[in-house]
Amino acid sequence: MKLTSNILQNLRNSSFNIRETAEIDGISITLFTLCATFALILYSWKYTKSKTTKPPSPPSPPGLPLVGNLPFLDPELHTYFAELARKYGPIVKLRLGNKMGIVVTSPSTAHEVLKQHDINFANRDVPAVTKALSYGPYDIVWSPYGPEWRMLRKVCVIKMLSNTTLDSVYGLRRREVREMVSYMYGRAGTAVDVGEQMFLTTLNVITNMSWGGTVQGSERANLGAEFRQVISEITQQLVKPNISEFYPSLARFDLQGIAKKMKGLSWKIEKMLDKVIDQRLEMDGESVENNNGKECKDFLQFLLRLKEEGDSKTPLTMIHVKALLMDMVVGGSETTSNSIEFAMAEVMNKQEVMRRAQQELEEVVGKDKIVEESHIHKLPYLYAVMKEVLRLHPALPLLVPHCPSETCTVGGYTIPKGCRVFVNVWAIHRDPSVWENPLEFNPDRFLNGKWDYSGSDFSYFPFGSGRRICAGIAMAERMFMYSIATLLHSFDWKLPEGEKVDLTEKFGIVLKLKNPLVAIPTPRLSDPTLYE
Numbered sequence: 001m002k003l004t005s006n007i008l009q010n011l012r013n014s015s016f017n018i019r020e021t022a023e024i025d026g027i028s029i030t031l032f033t034l035c036a037t038f039a040l041i042l043y044s045w046k047y048t049k050s051k052t053t054k055p056p057s058p059p060s061p062p063g064l065p066l067v068g069n070l071p072f073l074d075p076e077l078h079t080y081f082a083e084l085a086r087k088y089g090p091i092v093k094l095r096l097g098n099k100m101g102i103v104v105t106s107p108s109t110a111h112e113v114l115k116q117h118d119i120n121f122a123n124r125d126v127p128a129v130t131k132a133l134s135y136g137p138y139d140i141v142w143s144p145y146g147p148e149w150r151m152l153r154k155v156c157v158i159k160m161l162s163n164t165t166l167d168s169v170y171g172l173r174r175r176e177v178r179e180m181v182s183y184m185y186g187r188a189g190t191a192v193d194v195g196e197q198m199f200l201t202t203l204n205v206i207t208n209m210s211w212g213g214t215v216q217g218s219e220r221a222n223l224g225a226e227f228r229q230v231i232s233e234i235t236q237q238l239v240k241p242n243i244s245e246f247y248p249s250l251a252r253f254d255l256q257g258i259a260k261k262m263k264g265l266s267w268k269i270e271k272m273l274d275k276v277i278d279q280r281l282e283m284d285g286e287s288v289e290n291n292n293g294k295e296c297k298d299f300l301q302f303l304l305r306l307k308e309e310g311d312s313k314t315p316l317t318m319i320h321v322k323a324l325l326m327d328m329v330v331g332g333s334e335t336t337s338n339s340i341e342f343a344m345a346e347v348m349n350k351q352e353v354m355r356r357a358q359q360e361l362e363e364v365v366g367k368d369k370i371v372e373e374s375h376i377h378k379l380p381y382l383y384a385v386m387k388e389v390l391r392l393h394p395a396l397p398l399l400v401p402h403c404p405s406e407t408c409t410v411g412g413y414t415i416p417k418g419c420r421v422f423v424n425v426w427a428i429h430r431d432p433s434v435w436e437n438p439l440e441f442n443p444d445r446f447l448n449g450k451w452d453y454s455g456s457d458f459s460y461f462p463f464g465s466g467r468r469i470c471a472g473i474a475m476a477e478r479m480f481m482y483s484i485a486t487l488l489h490s491f492d493w494k495l496p497e498g499e500k501v502d503l504t505e506k507f508g509i510v511l512k513l514k515n516p517l518v519a520i521p522t523p524r525l526s527d528p529t530l531y532e
């Protein structure tokens with residue numbers, strides 16, 4: 001009986017122990033599971049965080065709610081942006097209303113944007129005002145990166161601006177440059193506005209190459225004057241601060257009427273181009289002779305022929321033909337003429353440079369002949385002058401803004417998709433860590449052939465770099481060199497009594513001299529027939 005009760009007691013105790021042990025194990029398992037789950041969550045949270053943490057946003061100057069940095073922008077954007085770079089570093093973020101702007105200001109960050117991430121940054125952020133131009137989205141400058149843009153660039157660089165085509169329209173360039181010389185000769189001894197004359201000449205040279213073999217005489221002069229007027233009105237609209245630009249959601253209201261005005265101007269251009277094109281089509285392949293009695297084809301003829309030949313994948317349409325002609329006129333005129341005006345101002349400011357350039361011209365051309373375009377490759381000193389001008393005064397100091405198609409990292413910072421990227425080539429060209437005495441105008445620094453502007457060197461790239469590099473380099477070189485060589489070979493230049501050369505710059509769509517260069521030409525060739 002006792003045994004039985006002991007056994008029972010033992011059994012009770014052991015069952016109690018078993019229950020107790022089971023309970024303790026249950027708690028441990030629960031605790032363990034909880035800890036493991038927590039650790040797993042913590043680990044996966046940390047892992048995902050480390051995977052998704054973006055590099056920081058670039059530093060930014062303080063701004064105001066809604067408007068951001070807009071109220072603090074200085075109209076001289078290139079110098080203001082250079083100042084920001086000195087304070088905040090080579091990548092700066094700006095809030096421009098609802099838009100984000102990124103300013104890039106060093107050779108290494110420019111290299112990242114234009115070379116390493118070239119395709120990503122090959123898009124443009126099209127200004128609201130350009131969208132109002134009927135050919136605007138179809139031209140090279142503003143077309144998004146893709147097959148259409150590729151086709152337009154191919155037509156422009158390989159067909160229109162190839163050495164063969166440019167040689168074949170030399171007569172049309174020459175005609176305008178000789179007219180300028182004859183005008184200056186008529187004004188010898190009196191002050192002329194060099195910039196204005198260069199703009200007229202460059203615009204005439206470009207319109208002449210575009211359709212000068214089609215339209216002749218007074219009709220050509222009238223068309224040129226009309227074009228000048230419309231281009232100057234378009235430029236006025238382009239420089240106006242535009243609310244639609246900074247608050248795209250308000251663009252449809254066109255609060256300042258800028259889009260409406262642009263549409264009107266665009267219509268005028270359409271009418272003018274239609275007229276020239278109709279005239280060319282009526283001429284049916286016939287060519288016009290230039291002053292030398294040589295046959296002259298113009299760009300319009302080339303383009304219409306290409307349009308007829310057709311490419312089924314990405315065909316060249318009539319709107320593309322008009323857009324390409326406008327690219328030549330708008331992209332090429334002020335950029336080139338303002339650069340020539342800067343060159344004249346710098347050369348007049350440094351008589352030693354003027355003397356050396358004229359001496360070189362005398363040796364290569366002589367004083368009994370006129371400059372021809374074939375001379376320009378034999379003028380290394382003048383070529384160095386051109387390069388130095390484009391270093392100190394790049395025509396597009398912030399390039400044409402680029403726009404990334406995807407968010408990416410540059411210089412350790414996140415650059416969001418769709419922002420507007422300004423590359424401050426002006427500031428890079430004056431960087432004392434790259435250039436010795438960067439503010440001095442010294443063409444000699446280019447005589448050793450160290451720098452070229454092919455876009456491979458991110459210390460010197462006045463024409464940009466990468467896929468969107470300037471499409472008109474070949475033409476710009478010829479026009480710049482031919483014009484400046486002719487001006488310095490044909491005339492001596494001095495300022496009106498008591499005046500000093502003022503090299504102050506003014507930021508605009510294209511960089512220009514704040515005060516136009518007014519100078520007095522004195523003929524230096526003995527034979528007056530060389531000015532006819």
Ligand code: HEM
Nearest residue numbers: 141331332335336395396399400463464468470471472476
């Ligand atoms: C001194 C004269 C010139 C300078 C300094 C210059 C400079 C430039 C620069 C910096 C760009 C923007 C590159 C970028 O965004 O990365 C550009 C684009 C362009 N330039 Fe020029 N340019 C000049 C003359 C010309 C001429 C004469 C033409 C036409 C015949 C021309 C046609 C163009 C076109 C069509 C583009 C847009 C290229 C694209 O987006 O694919 N330029 N130019």
